[in-house]
Amino acid sequence: MVPNITRGYSFNKLTNYLTSPKREEEGERVGFSHLENFVPGEANNPKEAAKVMAATWKGAEQLKAAAGVKKTGRKQDGPPVWHCSLSWHPTEQPSRDDMLQAARECLDAVGLGLDKGYQTSFIEHVDREHPHLHIQVNLVHPITGKKVDPYKDKERAQKWGDLYEKSRGKVFCEERAAKYKAINERKKPDRKRAPKQSREERAATKKVRIDTQKAKEEAAAIRQKFADRASEIKAANTQRFASQQLQREHDWQALQLARDAIRAKYKQKIDEIYRHKRNRDALPLTPKGFRDWKQTREWKGLSRRLYKQQRDFQARERTTAGRLTNAIALAMHSRSSDVYERGKWSMFFGLAADHNKRIELLKKYEQTAKMALSEKHFKQRRNRAEPMREAMNAELAALSKAYKDRTEQLKRTDTAQRTADRARWQSLAMERAESWAEWRKKHHVPERPYTPVPAANQQQPTPAVPGKEKTGPVSRLFDAFQRNARDALKERREQWQKKQQQFRENARDVSAQAPEPGRAAEGASHKPEAAPLQIPAPSQNLRAAFQERAARQRENSERTTPQPPEKLTGHAFTEAAAPKAAEPATPAPTQSLRAAYKERMAQQRAEQSREKSADDTAKPAQEKGWQKRGKDRAPRNRGGRDGSGGE
Structure with missing residues (x-):
């Protein structure tokens, strides 16, 4: 209690x-x-x-x-x-x-x-x-x-x-x-007074008291001395850190100002290039005047060409042949492909029948020509501004490199100063230890024993106390999420291990059952016909095993494939029905697969034809329009291109 x-x-x-x-x-x-x-x-x-x-x-x-x-x-x-x-x-x-x-x-x-x-x-x-x-x-x-x-x-x-x-x-x-x-x-204390001390005892007690006071004063002086030195070192470190921080801020501000100055200098020149308005009356006496004179000539030439084209277009519009000529020219210009390409004729007939469409397409052509010339001139301006932009980026990169070098230099200086500070602290600690050792020796004070804490007595993490577990809704949700994640990860790891084990077993079985080189054809003749196919190992035996498998498939298909009806003819059926010539023992894999595919398709077509003939015999004969023209002719398809639609 x-x-x-x-x-x-x-x-x-x-x-x-x-x-x-x-x-x-x-x-x-x-x-x-x-x-x-x-x-x-x-x-x-x-x-x-x-x-x-x-x-x-x-x-x-x-x-x-x-x-x-x-x-x-x-x-x-x-x-x-x-x-x-x-x-x-x-x-x-x-x-x-x-x-x-x-x-x-x-x-x-x-x-x-x-x-x-x-x-x-x-x-x-x-x-x-x-x-x-x-x-x-x-x-x-x-x-x-x-x-x-x-x-x-x-x-x-x-x-x-x-x-x-x-x-x-x-x-x-x-x-x-x-x-x-x-x-x-507890008993009552003795009320007798303690015996008086002698003169020698009192003097010894006084001396001990005086020595103790002197030792305390010297200890206080030692503490004050090293405390002052530690304060000096701390003040120097604080001042150094403040000066370094101020230097970093000054360098950063100088970098920003220099960047802004470089960008402003080049921005003015680049804006002058892009915002320059062409002087139509300029003469080719200066580089700028020559560019304006040349661009003015190009614009005037384009205007004359478009005016002549529009005048000829209007003149041809007066006759039917001219209108057709305009329609053909516009259609050919709008699509730079062959005339007989699908969709070309529909465009031609639409332009030939509608005057407004021809006028609209002509205006689009003129607008495209103007935009192309404008884009050409803008590209020229961009080419003139690009060297300036590259020079600006080069100056900015050099400025950034100089700032990085300055920062690295400051870091190296700070590291050296930190090393010197560490040496000063170590020297101070050694001097302090020596001073205290002299003080203990002088005043006969035993050194305080140092007993390191064993590892077993070190503070361990506090175990969970029953009744104090976190039972809130958020904690329960988090615990459930962790459990589900661990279970899913464990399940995926087990599945992956099972797949790896199964893959290794299959690889061992295939390697053990693979035929030797040069004996694939001989082994095929001695094996039973219904034997399952073997998967060869991924080596030089793959071709021989593949040829053996194709040969067995061809033999089985020849014995089990029924003969197609005579009235059904086609590429696949003629190959299956015709007598085959003697083939080599080891046919090529591609030919064997093609033959097997043709035989399978022939079987499917034969089955479909038999089902269709059985349905026709079971149904009563109905008189249809296409039957009057002949039973061998197929009904005429009046639906879409894919045959759907139309009765």
């Missing part, structure tokens, strides 16, 4: 701590709650009881006036909240009645018994391995308004806890039991 007593000023905060979980994922932590010395119906749970206690504390003066208590005496301004937690050993499992009985005994021991009328609430927690109960008491009396201050409540509670364990026959807190046992068995 371990009682722990605390005091405070807020009933609501304490109640919220006792009734609410520390984290959302922990869940409920309250086992049961019990209230004492409250008016019936005044409070039904600990939170309502906390509000009533706070109101009682705040209305203490009114309660005193109503009870007729005098206002004289010492004021009680201490905390009104009295809290005590009673903790049992994890091996103990007290019931609810046992807990409440122990709490009543503890309150009686500290002077806050329930018979005195103080408002009290009991709350059990189940979030730990050991059972424990919390007690909350309002030190202000609900009737008289007086505030009580328990005298030595912590000492009394510990003494009661020792007696409580002894009454239950099992002592868990041995140190506390030994303490109170020594207190009970």
Whole structure:
């Protein structure tokens, strides 16, 4: 039993701590709650009881006036909240009645018994391995308004806890039991005075006291000396870091300004090229004037050519032959392919029949020519601006390279300075160790032994405590996702291993069953006809095994393929029915596969023809239009190109 007593000023905060979980994922932590010395119906749970206690504390003066208590005496301004937690050993499992009985005994021991009328609430927690109960008491009396201050409540509670364990026959807190046992068995001290010290003893004591004071002063001087040196090193490091940071910022700002200046310089020249307006009256006396004069000549030449073309087009539009000529010219120009290409004639007839379409297509042609010339001039401008853009990019790259070199230089300088600082710190540590060694030797102070912590005693990760696992919805969802991912990964790994094992077994079987080179044809003649086909190994035996397989398929098809009807003729049937010449023992794989494919197609066509003839004999003869022209002729197809449609 371990009682722990605390005091405070807020009933609501304490109640919220006792009734609410520390984290959302922990869940409920309250086992049961019990209230004492409250008016019936005044409070039904600990939170309502906390509000009533706070109101009682705040209305203490009114309660005193109503009870007729005098206002004289010492004021009680201490905390009104009295809290005590009673903790049992994890091996103990007290019931609810046992807990409440122990709490009543503890309150009686500290002077806050329930018979005195103080408002009290009991709350059990189940979030730990050991059972424990919390007690909350309002030190202000609900009737008289007086505030009580328990005298030595912590000492009394510990003494009661020792007696409580002894009454239950099992002592868990041995140190506390030994303490109170020594207190009970302690004898009264001897009242005789200690003998006086001699003059020599007093002088020796004074000398020791003087030496101790001197040692302390020297130790303080050593500490101050090395503290000052450490402060100097730290200040130098801080100043160096600030200067380096300032230098980096200055370099970065200088880089940005230089970049902006280069871009502005070249941007002005490039914009001058793209935004230049052509001077139609320019003379070829300067490079710019020559370009404008040349472009003006090109535009004038295009305008004359288009004007002449439009004039000729209008002249031809007056006659039928001219209109047809215009339609042909426009159709040929719109599609640079052959005249007899599919869709050309439909375009020609459409242009020949509609004057507006011819005019529209002529305008499109003129617009295309103007756009082509404009694109040509723009490309020339782009070619003139490209060297400037490349020069700008080269200057920017050189500027970036210089900045990177400067940054690398700063980094190397910083690394060297850090190495020097590390050496200074090491030197300072060695000097400090030597100074302390001299001080210990001078004042005969033993060196403090260094005992490294063994690996077994190092702090290990705290294992999960039962009852404290994360049980929130997010944690459960995350755990389920992890389990599903692990199961899926394990299943995929097993499937992959099975496939690999199966592939290895098949490879071994195929390698063992592969025929030897030069004996594939001989082995084929001695094997039974219905033997299953063997898959050869991927080596030089592949061709021989493939030829053997094709030969067996050809022999089987010759024995099982029925002869097609005489009235059905075709490429596949004539090859199957005609007598075959003697073939070599090992035909080529391509010829064997082609022959097998033709034979299979012949069988399918023969079956379809037999089914069709059986259906025709079963149905009554119907007089149709196409039967009058002859039974051997097929019906005329009046539907689409694919034969669908039309009856």
